[in-house]
Amino acid sequence: MTRHFSHVIATGVFWLGMYLALVLAPLFVLLIGPTPPGLGFLWDLSMALGFAGLGMMGVQFVLTARFRHATTPFGIDIIYYFHRYVGIVLLVVVLAHPILVIVDNPATIAFLNPFGAPWHMIAGTVSLLALIAVVVASVWRKALGLAYEPWRWTHTALSVAAVVFALVHIEGVQYYVASPWKRLLWRVFALTWIAVVCHVRLIRPYLLRRRPYRVVSIAQERGDAWTLALEPRGHEGISFQPGQFAWLTLGGSPLLMTEHPFSFSSSPTLPGGRLEFTIKELGDFTRTIGRVPLDAVGFVDGPYGTFTIERHPAPGYVFIAGGIGIAPIMSILRSLADRGDRRPLLLVYAYRRWERMTFRDAIEELRARLNLTVVFVLEEPPPEWSGERGWITREVLDRHLPEDRRLRHVFVCGPEAMTQAIERQLRGLGLPLSHVHSELFELV
Ligand SMILES: Cc1cc2nc3c(=O)[nH]c(=O)nc-3n(C[C@H](O)[C@H](O)[C@H](O)COP(=O)(O)OP(=O)(O)OC[C@H]3O[C@@H](n4cnc5c(N)ncnc54)[C@H](O)[C@@H]3O)c2cc1C
Known part of the structure; x- marks a missing residue:
């Protein structure tokens, strides 16, 4: 085993450990210090599943935040697949939370009635419905005929809603987070996830805006494909390993989430930081490539990916x-x-x-x-x-x-x-x- 490979494995194990620690953190927060008396096995299990489910929901944002150090040992595609499957598992975990509560005490089914339930229970139901919508729309996106861009916007909005309403639910129920310092820890935890979303959706796009590229050539290739060349303006560009890819935004602003992933098709040693992408006409965005005007502004978020001989x-x-x-x-x-x-x-x-x-x-x-x-x-x-x-x-x-x-x-x-x-x-x-x-x- 090469030193490089052992390093990749060690880093992978470290990030897996981090993942488990983040998912289980809410449970540890609950267990430290004075805890309220248990209310029976089913009830306590249901609460533990609820908190673990919320921990998993929060970490879902971290998984797709494209943190380069965390994704390198696995490859970003694996992380996205993991995100997808964890989404299904976490829905099962979160669904088990109200089901076990109702099994334990059938009278609690009344909390599902939006006209009679207290606000924090309604918040819990809204969070669950948002989560169900996220998973159904993601697993069956193509079967439901949902185009990628509107799906992505809805996915983000519903996921944030699911977490926010779940937090409101916990704040309202108060049972396990009643002591002031536990509430503080819980809020720090929640703020961390919100910070990750802000980083991905606002700060990173803002930083990308300060490193623009210009389209310097567009050449038609065989097979309905175009090679688009971009050069950095006012900065030195990025260095990448051959085989990697980047998220490309053309025109507009990176804040609008209109980016698409494309592999670099050029050698990394082109002068002037020039990057080339070869893009096949396939859908609404890729069919516009041939009409992109020369000198159009572009933004390149990358490099990512592990498909490289290095x-x-x-x-x-x-x-x-x-x-x-x-x-x-x-x-x-x-x-x-x-x-x-x-x-x-x-x-x-x-x-x-x-x-x-x-x-x-x-x-x-x-x-x-x-x-x-x-x-x-x-x-x-x-x-x-x-x-x-x-x-x-x-x-x-x-x-x-x-x-x-x-x-x-x-x-x-x-x-x-x-x-x-x-x-x-x-x-x-x-x-x-x-x-x-x-x-x-x-x-x-
Ligand atoms: C790692 C990676 C590298 C890629 N490299 C290349 C390449 O070098 N050349 C090339 O021609 N294509 C490449 N693709 C595919 C390319 O990203 C899609 O063909 C393109 O985004 C389709 O966009 P569209 O709006 O024209 O098509 P649509 O018809 O809207 O979408 C077709 C499918 O592409 C996917 N897709 C659409 N928009 C996005 C988006 N913003 N982000 C992620 N996926 C999206 C969805 O699965 C969608 O169903 C790559 C994809 C990935 C994931």
Whole structure:
């Protein structure tokens, strides 16, 4: 195990410990000092679940706050998936709170009646309803036909509402937080979460506004894609590792939450802090890229992500791309070429049609500068095509993976179904799981 890898594991364990400490902190606050007498197992369990659920809700904001040190050991996509699954678990935990109270004392069902219940119980019900709405809208966003941007605004507003109403509920009930210093600790805890939300939604966008970029070129690529180049204005820009990505805002203000994540497709060594993103037309925002005026202002929040060879030294690499998943791989290949790296590389790149294959020509040029073998896999090949056709199957991989395949690190980027299938095939071909790295272009 390399020193770098042990460091990543140690940092990962540290942040997992921090996560558990933050989630359980409300319970510890309740247990220190004089505690009110218990009211039976079910009742006490229900209260503990309520407080733990609120702890989890608060930490959900921290998870998506994109704190670079905390996300680096795991990768931000893993953190977002974790956030998603914890959301479901926390709904179960929070739902169990009123259910157990009612089971313990059926008369308390009256607290669910908004016309007769005290205000702090109504606050509890509102918090629960907001939480249910957040989870339903997130898990079934696509099935419900919710577009990403309105969903995101609603998600933030409802999540903040769920926490605020839960805090109001606790303040009103007062049972476990009656002593003044416990109330103080509880408020400090609540203020910390509010501070995280303010940091993410106000302070960070404000700081980004002070580091603007300008669009300096927009070039059309094959396959309905555009390469957008930006240069920093009045600052030195950012440094990134090839394969990473950033949240890009074009025009407007970062405060408006109109950012979209895109991988860098350029080498990090371009002069003047120039950054390039290659963006496929897919939806309402990406279809406007071709019409972005030159000199338009942009904001770049990044770099993020762990899809980078820098973390995984190896005698050679294999890259597997589907569609626009080629973008971060281009950044890696370009930077290897700039460094004069002569390690053996294999690129397996799947696309539907030859004439629409993004970066087809640039890949040919890179062949001359790298020790690179390229396998194109076409779903709809032209009649004269003699190369691989169809999808990237286990047989295709087996035919082209090099002899030393178990020593290589493999980087996969493409549609989710393709990525999962390839991960399975690589496992079946005996490649160690720790050598396979993937990037998904879907966070929600
Ligand atoms: C880590 C990462 C790297 C990416 N790199 C690239 C790249 O190099 N090139 C490229 O073409 N695409 C990339 N994408 C995908 C790109 O972010 C989406 O295609 C784009 O945001 C779609 O926006 P839209 O409004 O045009 O499409 P829509 O039709 O509105 O959205 C299509 C889907 O994209 C996702 N999406 C939309 N808006 C956002 C947003 N603001 N934040 C997060 N997800 C969103 C949602 O899942 C949505 O359902 C990347 C995505 C991720 C997560």
